[in-house]
Amino acid sequence: MDLVKAPTLFLVLLSLTIWGATSAPNRGGYWPSWAQDFFPPSRIQTAYFTHIYYAFLSPNKDTFQFDIDATTASALTSFNTALHGKNPPVKTMFSIGGGSAGTELFSRMASSRNSRATFIRSTIQVARKYGFDGADLDWEYPQTQTAMNNFGLLLDEWRVAVNNEATSTGKPRLLLSAATHYKPEIYFNELCKYPVASINKNLDWINAMCYDYHGPWTPDATGAPAALYDPNGDLSTSNGLQSWISAGIQRQKLVMGMPLYGWTWKLKNPSVNGIGAPAAGIGPGNEGAMLYSEVQQFNAQNNAKVVYDTQTVSYYSYAGASWIGYDDVNSVQRKVQYAKSLNIGGYFFWTAVGDQDWKISRLASQTWTT
Incomplete structure (x- = not known):
C-alpha cells in the first residue's frame, strides 16, 4: 500500500497500533485450589478473563524446590487442560506462596544466589511439565529492605533464566508476574520499598493487592475493605495506584486488584451503622469473610439495608x-473506569469463584474493553 496516497488510513492504523500496544487489558482472576469440589476450573467463563492463576503452590521450605504429589499433579494438569481448551482460551499462571505461606520461606530462598537458582529452575520445570504459561510470585511480604533488595535480585535472575530457556527450547517465553502490596512501600520495623527498577526490567506485570484495608484485624470499627478513596487518609486504591506511578513503575505493568468478597463486623449498636461505626469484633461468614455471592444471598435472606457510599466508592449492608x-456493580465499574483513566495494565480479582452469575466479572470486562 502507498501510505503517501492514503494518509488518513495510515493515521487510523497507526492510532490503533499505538492504542493496542498501550491499552491491551490484563483481566485476571485467581482460582484457589480449595474450590475444586464446588467450583472446578471448567466453570470459569473465560470470555471475561485473559489470565487465570492457580493458587497456590509453595516450594519445599528446605530445598526451595516444588514437591508435586500425584493428587496435585492431576489437579494442575486438569486446570490447564480445562482453561486452554476453553473458547476463548486464557493464559494460565501458577501463583507461588500466598498469604498463608508467610514471608520467612521466601526471605531465606531469596537470600543467596544458589537458593534463588534452585527455586528458579524448579518454577520453570513446573510450568513446562504441567502446561502453564507463566509463574506469579505472591510473597506477602518482604519485611526488610534487604529482603526487598533480594527480591529484586531474584527477579533479575528469573528473567535471565526464562529468556535463556525460551531461546534454548524454542518455546514461547514464560510470563512472570508478582502479587504485591497495594503501595510500593510497606512499613514493618522499617520502611521497605519495592525494587521498582527491577520490576520494570524483569516482570511482565504486578498484581497490586488493592484490598484488605480493613477487616478482622481492625475489629473495633467497620471499614471499607477496598475503598477507592479514603476521605480521612491515604488507605485507598487511588492512593496505592498513584503511589506506584509516582515511584516510577511503567503504567502498563501495574494491574489493580479488586475483591470478590467482603469482610463482616458485629455492630455495637445497630442504630449506628455507617462506615467507621463502633464494632464488637467480626460478624457472619468464615472468620468474618464472605464471598460476593454469599453477601448477595445474605442480603436477600435477611432483608439487609444496602448502601452505596459515594465518598469511598464502596458498598456496605x-x-x-x-x-x-x-464491592458491588457500581463501585467495581467506577474502579475500572478509574484504572483505565490512569492507562494502567488492567485489573484482577481475588477470587474468580466469588462472583454471582459472573455479573461483576462481565461488567468489569465490558467497562474496560468498550
Whole structure:
C-alpha cells in the first residue's frame, strides 16, 4: 500500500497500533485450589478473563524446590487442560506462596544466589511439565529492605533464566508476574520499598493487592475493605495506584486488584451503622469473610439495608448487628473506569469463584474493553 496516497488510513492504523500496544487489558482472576469440589476450573467463563492463576503452590521450605504429589499433579494438569481448551482460551499462571505461606520461606530462598537458582529452575520445570504459561510470585511480604533488595535480585535472575530457556527450547517465553502490596512501600520495623527498577526490567506485570484495608484485624470499627478513596487518609486504591506511578513503575505493568468478597463486623449498636461505626469484633461468614455471592444471598435472606457510599466508592449492608463491607456493580465499574483513566495494565480479582452469575466479572470486562 502507498501510505503517501492514503494518509488518513495510515493515521487510523497507526492510532490503533499505538492504542493496542498501550491499552491491551490484563483481566485476571485467581482460582484457589480449595474450590475444586464446588467450583472446578471448567466453570470459569473465560470470555471475561485473559489470565487465570492457580493458587497456590509453595516450594519445599528446605530445598526451595516444588514437591508435586500425584493428587496435585492431576489437579494442575486438569486446570490447564480445562482453561486452554476453553473458547476463548486464557493464559494460565501458577501463583507461588500466598498469604498463608508467610514471608520467612521466601526471605531465606531469596537470600543467596544458589537458593534463588534452585527455586528458579524448579518454577520453570513446573510450568513446562504441567502446561502453564507463566509463574506469579505472591510473597506477602518482604519485611526488610534487604529482603526487598533480594527480591529484586531474584527477579533479575528469573528473567535471565526464562529468556535463556525460551531461546534454548524454542518455546514461547514464560510470563512472570508478582502479587504485591497495594503501595510500593510497606512499613514493618522499617520502611521497605519495592525494587521498582527491577520490576520494570524483569516482570511482565504486578498484581497490586488493592484490598484488605480493613477487616478482622481492625475489629473495633467497620471499614471499607477496598475503598477507592479514603476521605480521612491515604488507605485507598487511588492512593496505592498513584503511589506506584509516582515511584516510577511503567503504567502498563501495574494491574489493580479488586475483591470478590467482603469482610463482616458485629455492630455495637445497630442504630449506628455507617462506615467507621463502633464494632464488637467480626460478624457472619468464615472468620468474618464472605464471598460476593454469599453477601448477595445474605442480603436477600435477611432483608439487609444496602448502601452505596459515594465518598469511598464502596458498598456496605447491615441487618440487625451484622455489617458487611464489600464491592458491588457500581463501585467495581467506577474502579475500572478509574484504572483505565490512569492507562494502567488492567485489573484482577481475588477470587474468580466469588462472583454471582459472573455479573461483576462481565461488567468489569465490558467497562474496560468498550
